[in-house]
Amino acid sequence: MRAEQTRRELHALPGRRYKQRENRQPATMTKSYSEDSMMPESQSASTWTDECLSSQDEHELEKKGEGREAAAKDGDPEDVDALNRLEEDDDDEEEDEDEDGDDQKPKRRGPKKKKMTKARLQRFKIRRMKANARERNRMHGLNDALESLRKVVPCYSKTQKLSKIETLRLAKNYIWALSEILRSGKSPDLMSFVQALCKGLSQPTTNLVAGCLQLNPRTFLPEQSQEMPAHMQAAGASFAAHPYSYQTAGLPSPPYGTMDSSHIFHVKPHAYGSALEPFFDSVLTDCASPSFDGPLSPPLSVNGNFSFKHEPPTADFEKSYAFTMHYPAAAGLAGPQPHAPLYAGATQRCDLSVENMLSYEGHAHHERVMSAQLNAIFHD
DNA sequence: TAGGCCATCTGGTCCT
DNA sequence: AGGACCAGATGGCCTA
Numbered sequence: 001m002r003a004e005q006t007r008r009e010l011h012a013l014p015g016r017r018y019k020q021r022e023n024r025q026p027a028t029m030t031k032s033y034s035e036d037s038m039m040p041e042s043q044s045a046s047t048w049t050d051e052c053l054s055s056q057d058e059h060e061l062e063k064k065g066e067g068r069e070a071a072a073k074d075g076d077p078e079d080v081d082a083l084n085r086l087e088e089d090d091d092d093e094e095e096d097e098d099e100d101g102d103d104q105k106p107k108r109r110g111p112k113k114k115k116m117t118k119a120r121l122q123r124f125k126i127r128r129m130k131a132n133a134r135e136r137n138r139m140h141g142l143n144d145a146l147e148s149l150r151k152v153v154p155c156y157s158k159t160q161k162l163s164k165i166e167t168l169r170l171a172k173n174y175i176w177a178l179s180e181i182l183r184s185g186k187s188p189d190l191m192s193f194v195q196a197l198c199k200g201l202s203q204p205t206t207n208l209v210a211g212c213l214q215l216n217p218r219t220f221l222p223e224q225s226q227e228m229p230a231h232m233q234a235a236g237a238s239f240a241a242h243p244y245s246y247q248t249a250g251l252p253s254p255p256y257g258t259m260d261s262s263h264i265f266h267v268k269p270h271a272y273g274s275a276l277e278p279f280f281d282s283v284l285t286d287c288a289s290p291s292f293d294g295p296l297s298p299p300l301s302v303n304g305n306f307s308f309k310h311e312p313p314t315a316d317f318e319k320s321y322a323f324t325m326h327y328p329a330a331a332g333l334a335g336p337q338p339h340a341p342l343y344a345g346a347t348q349r350c351d352l353s354v355e356n357m358l359s360y361e362g363h364a365h366h367e368r369v370m371s372a373q374l375n376a377i378f379h380d
Numbered sequence: 381t382a383g384g385c386c387a388t389c390t391g392g393t394c395c396t
Numbered sequence: 397a398g399g400a401c402c403a404g405a406t407g408g409c410c411t412a
Contacts, residue, residue, distance in 0.1 A: 134399070164386085165385090
């Protein structure tokens with residue numbers, strides 16, 4: 001696991017990323033071009049690619065590409081200009097070659113197919129490299145956004161990063177769980193909340209969620225469920241049959257987890273006693289046509305004032321803040337209108353206060369302590 | 381060694 | 397024309 005962490009960390013370093021590329025044969029080198037307008041008629045795809053990407057060209061283009069990439073990265077306009085000039089030079093060369101060719105070859109009827117001159121080839125490859133660089137940047141931006149998402153969902157860990165797909169699933173569950181809290185106005189119990197978070201997650205991620213909440217992952221084992229109180233077993237059954245599960249949703253289940261109660265439930269009767277009521281159980285069973293993969297409400301933008309059932313209703317702000325919505329700044333955008341049912345059910349516990357709303361950036365450090373606050377709530 | 385995850389390249393499509 | 401977005405393909409790295 002440590003090795004995996006190290007690998008991920010190294011992957012995140014740009015230097016490593018490009019170093020790695022140097023040692024790797026690009027996938028495109030082995031790819032054959034099918035019917036490509038840029039491909040010369042007289043050449044087969046394989047020979048064309050071989051010729052196009054001779055070692056010399058590769059070397060030249062690699063230098064250009066690195067320069068452009070660095071320019072794009074550093075924002076150095078001079079480097080970009082230099083490459084643009086290089087492309088202009090290619091244009092000049094192309095025109096010269098075209099003129100030469102007209103003198104020697106008879107003109108052909110029909111749509112004029114552009115010859116794949118060396119200059120055109122160069123331009124094509126440069127265009128491709130620019131597109132590749134843009135695509136890389138785009139994907140890096142996407143990854144950055146995903147990293148931001150990792151930080152605002154529960155269980156953020158630098159040492160054990162959630163995979164992309166698990167991050168999205170956990171985020172979806174988290175949004176849904178918070179939305180349900182607002183919609184119902186009920187305070188959830190720990191187990192139901194964790195269950196909601198873990199829906200459809202892989203076993204390792206489920207364990208991670210449990211670990212972040214300082215819950216013993218062993219309590220997720222099947223035999224543990226038999227020791228549940230009766231009402232919890234019933235709740236587990238309802239969760240197992242929950243329509244949001246990947247089984248019933250027609251989505252691939254393993255290895256992304258199953259929804260049977262065996263690995264969802266764990267109970268700490270000493271902590272919650274018989275007063276523990278599965279919060280989301282009622283929510284889930286009450287939903288007439290729940291569609292977990294359907295459109296969900298966006299993250300609500302309120303400073304929520306939630307408390308769990310084992311807490312006194314007048315929980316102080318420090319504790320309740322653990323379940324503060326993450327994007328208060330968006331409250332004004334969303335507005336209460338589209339979420340009227342949610343707000344209507346949550347008026348008793350949610351305190352909508354624009355003054356207390358923080359910017360997203362200002363919220364960042366709160367996200368990081370959220371897990372700790374969750375722990376404080378659950379393990380008082 | 382198979383499978384998961386990831387980064388990257390690529391060509392197609394749509395939009396400005 | 398060029399950029400953004402997307403999905404498929406490929407190969408590397410890692411773990412069970």
